[in-house]
Amino acid sequence: MEGIEKQDKFALGLDLGISQCRMAIFKGNKFEVIPNEQGNFQTPSYVAFTNDQILVGEAAKAQLLSNPMNTIYNFKRLIGKSYTELINHVSHYPFKIEQGIGDRPVIVICQNNEIKKFYPEEILSILLKDLRRQAEAYLGRKVKEIVVxxxxxxxxxxxxxxxxxxxxxxxxxxxxxxxxxxxxxxxxHQNTNQNDRNLLIINLGGGSLDVAVITIQEQVFEVRSMYGDNNLGGVDFIEKLIDFVTHEFKRRNPGENISGNLRAREIIRVACEKSQEQLSIEREAVISCPNLMPGKDFEIKIERQMYENLCEDLTARCIPPIVIAIKDAGMGPKDVDEIVLVGDFTRTPMVQKMITQIFGGKYIRQHDLTSHFYACHGAALEAAVVQDISGSQHKNLLQLDATSRGLGLEVENGRMMIMIPRDSTFPCQKRHAFTTLVENQSDLDIKIYEGDNSWTSDNIYLGKFTLGQLQLSQGGSVKVEVVFDVDGNRNLTVTAINTHTGQQLKARITPDWLEKVNQQEKKMPTGANGIKIYQEFKQEVAQMAIQTESMQALENVEMT
Incomplete structure (x- = not known):
């Protein structure tokens, strides 16, 4: 790794997937994907707890069937969500997920006969630490800075x-x-000569469906629109097969119940994953479950058409995000120059057929072996651009990003007023003047939300701050101007200004402030059964902290 060692600046590109993680660096106008200790270029997103150690990646995945309750996977789907949001999905996991403080999901494992609990973010951190260790071992130097x-x-x-x-x-x-x-x-980077084109990127991976329309002109990448579904991904297609196999086993073996058998469920899941891949290229597959029950194997043949029928509702759910993304970009199907399919589940014939029906004969960049690495290549190139080591070929590279959801505040009767709409290119700013509704009102709460729904109760609450000591005008009302400002790093600043006095208060909703708050740990009370929490964030991850410009403002910050 001589070339890397000589560079003063260095950063890693990390593609953090629900199923696999990939790392790359950009040097000498080339990408280099970093292999793991097994020599593979992608690492399974698995973490497992045994009696004497914590396993990560391939080692963790390899012992899944023998240790299902303590092998954690698909945890990226749990990140930043409440337990209530996940309640209909927790039964799909072999490990236990329970409701923690502040409605946060807590993963429960058993190690050395001791019950321990972790937040999903902590499990992710364990995976990331190991990825960092392996990258440092391969590169022969410390790795600190990343684009993720x-x-x-x-x-x-x-x-x-x-x-x-x-x-x-x-x-x-x-x-x-x-x-x-x-x-x-x-x-x-594969072909820098192809400019002035509109890309439609459809990424149906393990955990989510992401759709984006991106226009490339010279070296300017403009995000025209984005849409997606965080609750639609490959795991949902696999669940359809799991339910099918479970039902067929019960039908053929009356009186034998495997619903609560975690090992049996994981045997079925592994078999279904293999069969799903086979159905992408063949018209039928055999779902083979060896030793599903003691001394009993089970297998069943399934045709592709039956699989497509099982997943018909999921395939239908893929259509609205695609249509909405194109519409929000101010385009029609004819305006799309190239369709890029990424994610294993875009390989399935039913998904490709659906896309073909929408776009007719448009050129589709098919999923291939290299497409797995598009994202980590792009992250590595972005890391090089940020560090100003990308070379002259990319010195004028400019990305115009956009907001993925609307940003706004609560007005009368719990309604949402969107200040910055979805798909707004940032940096951007929006101002609006409000008048207090209650006569002689002395203070005003600014409640901030993210989302596109008409009611704030259906959107994501980001917190509030209070503009106090309002000096009343002659009519008993006060006019307040509110400014929403999103900077180039996606950070939101909200400013409230009393137009009568000039008094103003700002609140910055940033990950940096959330980090400071989270560094102040508090422990969950220890129960009679000896359950312990390794780490408790002071503020719940389901709450967004607000950085204010004065201690007085900080005291007025209120989370729910």
Missing amino acids: TIPVYYNKLQIAATIRSCYDAGFKVLRTIKESQAIALGIY
């Missing part, structure tokens, strides 16, 4: 939780980059 990918439709809470996990793992996050943007950068 995030799903297109992640909200601010999920982004902040991801950044926090990176910091806990010893990384400094230079920038987060949307997966679709990273993919576009990775593709662009």
